[in-house]
Amino acid sequence: MFSNVAFSQITAAKASFRTLTNYTTTVNDSLYVFCDNIGTGIGELKAASNDGTSGWNFTWTKWDSGTSDFTIPVSVENNQGESTLTNLSNGLYRVVVEKGSESYTDQAWVLNNSNTKPSTLVVLNCVGVNIRSSFTPNSLQYTNIDSKALVNVLSENDIVFWLQRNSENEFQKATYVGGEVSFFDLEAFEGESTYSIRVIDQYGCVFISDNVSTVTYKVEAAFSVDPMTGEAPLEVQFTNKSVNAEDFEWFIYQDYDRIVDAVSVEDSLLVDGIITDEDPLAYTYIHPGNYFVKLIASSNKGPETCFEEFNFKTEGTPIVVDTSLVQVPNVFTPNGDGRNDVFRVKSQSLKSFHAVLLNRWGRVVYEWRNPDEGWNGKVNGKWATPGTYYYVITATGREEQKKKYTKKGSFMLIRK
Structure with a gap:
């Protein structure tokens, strides 16, 4: 019987984290961490034959720290192609896989990662909702089978906190550096919102706090x-x-x-x-x-x-x-039919008003200062020649006495 690391028999598909032990002299074993939210032991190891055929015998034992050997019987399955152990507690497990004269051995650690839910504390102020959370991550340990000393299972993964609001995933994120983690929801909302804290620890296990519902005092003006x-x-x-x-x-x-x-x-x-x-x-x-x-x-x-x-x-x-001086007509028809016979500028809220009309040679044909008045289309008592004329209108607002408005443009005089 021999251990063949190149042909590892044991796998753990449901493990959240895998690493290797760090024994003093013995060949290192695989170590699997399982997320055990109910604390009953949920480790699961699977061993399979190297050739994928049945007819193999699987003998499982567990390492006993008292005897420093695999003297605790666990399970025996004969004439199989694979064997799976479930609901395993913490410990080092060995499987011997045999068929005729062939025999393979492998072993692996199971560590169940159980923890309490993260705590939540809600503090309200005019800034918004402040959710504070605390969580003590587990530091899992295995036994160095050479020295019998306990060894911490190290992980380079960050411990990440997520604040969830109304079941929204990944609403806010924070990396845990020890102590209390604080979140701020700065949004104003009506009624209540429900919050929870989701922690992903260094071993990839998720622990979720109880829901807490709260109003907010935050006001948004819009x-x-x-x-x-x-x-x-x-x-x-x-x-x-x-x-x-x-x-x-x-x-x-x-x-x-x-x-x-x-x-x-x-x-x-x-x-x-x-x-x-x-x-x-x-x-x-x-x-x-x-x-x-x-x-x-x-x-x-x-x-x-x-x-x-x-x-x-x-x-x-x-x-x-805008001043209503923008309402300057672009056409007027002084023909005596009672419609559009007077060129007028619509204006309101003015303190002063001055309008000048010019012909195409720049000669003034009409000028007035009362915005209610206008040009009837005559020059010196005679009808003006149809064609293009120009206006320059200046005004001062009734309140904005220092602000002057100037409008310049052209219009057509048409006589039918």
Whole structure:
């Protein structure tokens, strides 16, 4: 009888980790680690004949530290091609495979890796949900059969913690370096979320904590704007999309250019903070300009008031309110039929207005300062010649007195 490492008889398909022993003088054995979550011993070894035929006898024994030999009988199976042992406890097992004058021997360690579940502790604050977990990894040992000393089973694998939320796999990951592992879920959500900790230890075994359900105090302030652009007066609706908030305060600011000169927050606001549950909130911008809005959402669900700001100036593009001077007609037909007989500019919210019309030679044909007036198509009491004319219109906004608007373009005078 002899040990033939080149023709290893023992395999362990269900093992999570395999390594070799480090004996003093004896040839090293395979060592298999099994993930034993219920702590009953689940080791499983399989031996097979080298030639793949039946008719072989398999004799299993277990090493006895007291006799320093394989004196503990385990199992005998005759006239087989393979033999499998299940539900094995920790220890070193040997199999002798015999057929006629042929005989092979192999041996391997079984170590069952049992552990308690990782612990979880939930701490809530305005930042989010803090899940803390602790876990003490096992340090498995085998016996050096030469010296009888216990030897630690070493592994270069990291111990990895996963935080799972609502059964989502691999939500957050952390490498264990000893002590407590801490996770932060910084997302605001309504209702409860369920968390668990999944630990993969150095031997590849998975241990999962009990589920823990919790709310969050975290607040997310958010809203959408419709429309983003338009002509004054422009009614804009702000749809509140905040999460986990109860109270809301809206701040509607003046045009960017005016805020630069503001000496206080109040000076930069068009209106004082609006506290309302109205959704959507509507506001009409009377004057042209570029505007931003801030929403402060808050909640008193926890021991402290949690709040968050959403500033539309930094989080998105500004609300652009154009002057209605863009509504300059490109055609007018002064023929006395009562339709489109006067060239008028649609304008609103203006402090001053000045329009000049020129013919193609640059000569002024009409000029007016009252935006409600317009040109009837006559020059010195006579009908103007049909063709292309040009306009230059300047205006000052009613509020933005330092901001001047200038529109230049052409239009067609058609007489039918």
